[in-house]
Amino acid sequence: xxxxxxxxxxxxxxxxxxxxxxxxxxxxxxxxxxxxxxxxxxxxxxxxxxxxxxxxxxxxxxxxxxxxxxxxxxxxxxxxxxxxxxxxxxxxxxxxxxxxxxxxxxxxxxxxxxxxxxxxxxxxxxxxxxxxxxxxxxxxxxxxxxxxxxxxxxxxxxxxxxxxxxxxxxxxxxxxxxxxxxxxxxxxxxxxxxxxxxxxxxxxxxxxxxxxxxxxxxxxxxxxxxxxxxxxxxxxxxxxxxxxxxxxxxxxxxxxxx
Amino acid sequence: xxxxxxxxxxxxxxxxxxxxxxxxxxxxxxxxxxxxxxxxxxxxxxxxxxxxxxxxxxxxxxxxxxxxxxxxxxxxxxxxxxxxxxxxxxxxxxxxxxxxxxxxxxxxxxxxxxxxxxxxxxxxxxxxxxxxxxxxxxxxxxxxxxxxxxxxxxxxxxxxxxxxxxxxxxxxxxxxxxxxxxxxxxxxxxxxxxxxxxxxxxxxxxxxxxxxxxxxxxxxxxxxxxxxxxxxxxxxxxxxxxxxxxxxxxxxxxxxxxxxxxxxxxxxxxxxxxxxxxxxxxxxxxxxxxxxxxxxxxxxxxxxxxxxxxxxxxxxxxxxxxxxxxxxxxxxxxxxxxxxxxx
Ligand SMILES: Nc1ncnc2c1ncn2[C@@H]1O[C@H](COP(=O)(O)OP(=O)(O)OP(=O)(O)O)[C@@H](O)[C@H]1O
Ligand SMILES: [Mg+2]
Numbered sequence: 001x002x003x004x005x006x007x008x009x010x011x012x013x014x015x016x017x018x019x020x021x022x023x024x025x026x027x028x029x030x031x032x033x034x035x036x037x038x039x040x041x042x043x044x045x046x047x048x049x050x051x052x053x054x055x056x057x058x059x060x061x062x063x064x065x066x067x068x069x070x071x072x073x074x075x076x077x078x079x080x081x082x083x084x085x086x087x088x089x090x091x092x093x094x095x096x097x098x099x100x101x102x103x104x105x106x107x108x109x110x111x112x113x114x115x116x117x118x119x120x121x122x123x124x125x126x127x128x129x130x131x132x133x134x135x136x137x138x139x140x141x142x143x144x145x146x147x148x149x150x151x152x153x154x155x156x157x158x159x160x161x162x163x164x165x166x167x168x169x170x171x172x173x174x175x176x177x178x179x180x181x182x183x184x185x186x187x188x189x190x191x192x193x194x195x196x197x198x199x200x201x202x203x204x205x206x207x208x209x210x211x212x213x214x215x216x217x218x219x220x221x222x223x224x225x226x227x228x229x230x231x232x233x234x235x236x237x238x239x240x241x242x243x244x245x246x247x248x249x250x251x252x253x254x255x256x257x258x
Numbered sequence: 259x260x261x262x263x264x265x266x267x268x269x270x271x272x273x274x275x276x277x278x279x280x281x282x283x284x285x286x287x288x289x290x291x292x293x294x295x296x297x298x299x300x301x302x303x304x305x306x307x308x309x310x311x312x313x314x315x316x317x318x319x320x321x322x323x324x325x326x327x328x329x330x331x332x333x334x335x336x337x338x339x340x341x342x343x344x345x346x347x348x349x350x351x352x353x354x355x356x357x358x359x360x361x362x363x364x365x366x367x368x369x370x371x372x373x374x375x376x377x378x379x380x381x382x383x384x385x386x387x388x389x390x391x392x393x394x395x396x397x398x399x400x401x402x403x404x405x406x407x408x409x410x411x412x413x414x415x416x417x418x419x420x421x422x423x424x425x426x427x428x429x430x431x432x433x434x435x436x437x438x439x440x441x442x443x444x445x446x447x448x449x450x451x452x453x454x455x456x457x458x459x460x461x462x463x464x465x466x467x468x469x470x471x472x473x474x475x476x477x478x479x480x481x482x483x484x485x486x487x488x489x490x491x492x493x494x495x496x497x498x499x500x501x502x503x504x505x506x507x508x509x510x511x512x513x514x515x516x517x518x519x520x521x522x523x524x525x526x527x528x529x530x531x532x533x534x535x536x537x538x539x540x541x542x543x544x545x546x547x548x549x550x551x552x553x554x555x556x557x558x559x560x561x562x563x564x565x566x567x568x569x570x571x572x573x574x575x576x577x578x579x580x581x582x583x584x585x586x587x588x589x590x591x592x593x594x595x596x597x598x599x600x601x
Contacts, residue, residue, distance in 0.1 A: 057506065086510050086511065090505075090509065090510050093505060093506060093508045094507065095508075097506070097507075100502070100503065100506075102499055104502065104503035105503075106500065106503070106522075107522065108521050108522050117507065118507040121509060121513050122507060122509055122513070123508075150599075152601055153601050163503075166507065170508060
């Protein structure tokens with residue numbers, strides 16, 4: 001496969017079926033380094049499946065994932081895709097951070113241990129090094145004073161900020177956010193967006209699935225509208241929100257959530 | 259049928275009553291001179307040391323009928339009482355004395371004797387303690403063996419169970435099938451039979467081992483199979499998001515299991531595993547059948563030698579003590595294991 005190096009991530013013809021249902025249907029996407037991409041779209045349109053496919057949590061049925069100019073994660077045998085060796089996948093995942101709607105913090109570890117876990121176990125860093133990284137990440141998300149407590153004692157917003165710290169402790173080249181604020185009370189949404197914004201300022205490349213249009217408008221370089229497993233429209237926030245109103249489907253969607 | 263058996267028992271009771279009345283009327287006919295002879299004979303036997311024969315002779319002197327003179331009766335019973343007393347048979351001494359008091363409540367000799375028996379008589383719990391002290395050494399030896407078995411199995415079975423559980427949920431089909439088979443076989447057959455097979459059956463295949471080894475292997479595999487299913491359930495009850503989050507930061511399946519999933523099962527595992535281990539303490543009694551001298555076997559040996567129930571009561575108390583101690587330990591561990599859930 002011919003690849004070009006100008007994009008951090010290129011998706012070509014990504015397809016994923018669940019039995020007879022096609023969740024992602026031939027998606028093409030190029031993401032440049034430092035770009036902030038927001039994906040919106042109705043429920044069940046395949047946004048989560050696409051993000052999970054980028055992190056190899058879903059095994060795709062067809063297509064190419066090109067990360068840093070190299071085709072990544074799959075071996076093609078007899079025209080069928082097979083996930084690469086576990087070590088290869090783990091190495092790829094450690095370069096791509098992911099934040100989930102329901103945080104999924106490790107409840108048996110303190111906040112500090114949660115953030116240290118990646119550097120320690122995956123990157124085999126020394127305890128001192130891991131500690132230094134974890135403290136820096138907790139400082140970044142503003143939770144250094146919570147380092148000794150267990151996740152059960154945190155608010156939803158704090159949990160999500162720890163989850164972000166845990167992900168960025170791996171120094172990933174790409175961050176994926178799947179509805180990071182959907183499980184939060186409205187008054188806690190702001191602090192999480194604030195944290196994501198500060199990552200954006202640092203130049204992190206990110207793909208964010210969200211229903212918060214204000215946030216999309218403010219942060220995104222590009223907004224993608226997904227429906228039935230593929231992108232229906234895309235553009236800069238200005239273009240998107242202006243022209244989207246001309247598209248019947250997008251207008252209905254925006255009217256419903258705004 | 260019911261009618262018939264009722265009839266039979268009626269007849270039997272009537273026959274018995276008839277026999278009793280004839281017998282007693284016969285002895286009533288004995289004369290005073292006979293009694294002197296009996297006393298003399300009893301005295302001779304007593305001085306020659308044959309106390310039981312003396313008791314039998316004295317027993318022949320009957321209860322006086324109404325209005326009849328009863329000095330011989332009283333004399334015989336009091337003498338029996340003294341013999342019983344000298345034999346340390348306080349209960350029997352008490353019975354004959356009460357026989358006298360039933361007819362002559364004011365007999366001062368009987369009253370005094372009764373008082374001295376009561377003073378001498380050891381309370382039941384004193385007997386218990388006396389027996390307990392003599393039984394405890396060998397029971398404690400047995401209990402130590404039981405404890406050793408329990409501890410060995412408690413070390414082996416969680417590890418075995420973990421491997422069986424991980425094998426069961428492995429996507430590698432042959433491994434998962436083997437583990438399924440192990441669980442199916444060892445949960446589906448009696449532990450007693452497995453122990454017999456290991457200790458008595460394997461030698462015919464040329465594999466012999468001491469009872470302790472056979473017991474530890476049998477209990478170890480059996481409990482691994484049970485714990486395997488419990489551990490598998492606990493692993494699968496952990497939120498799937500945990501595995502995904504672990505993978506998302508780059509962990510391999512193995513790292514995710516070891517660092518994230520398995521540690522979270524500890525708290526959930528403690529109640530059912532505690533249950534299994536309590537059952538284990540009692541199940542060790544089964545190895546007494548393969549020549550292991552543990553607590554149950556020791557108690558059984560004592561019971562069969564002395565025919566004294568105290569040995570069994572003590573064994574029960576020691577089992578209770580063991581289960582109580584372990585229950586406390588498991589509760590403590592469960593609390594510790596779940597401390598991160600406290601708010
Ligand atoms: N593991 C699965 N097995 C079967 N079907 C699935 C699975 N995961 C997702 N789907 C289906 O695939 C489709 C796309 O799901 P996906 O979660 O990607 O949607 P989404 O755009 O993220 O929706 P939402 O906004 O509700 O999160 C849905 O119809 C969903 O039911
Ligand atoms: Mg989703």
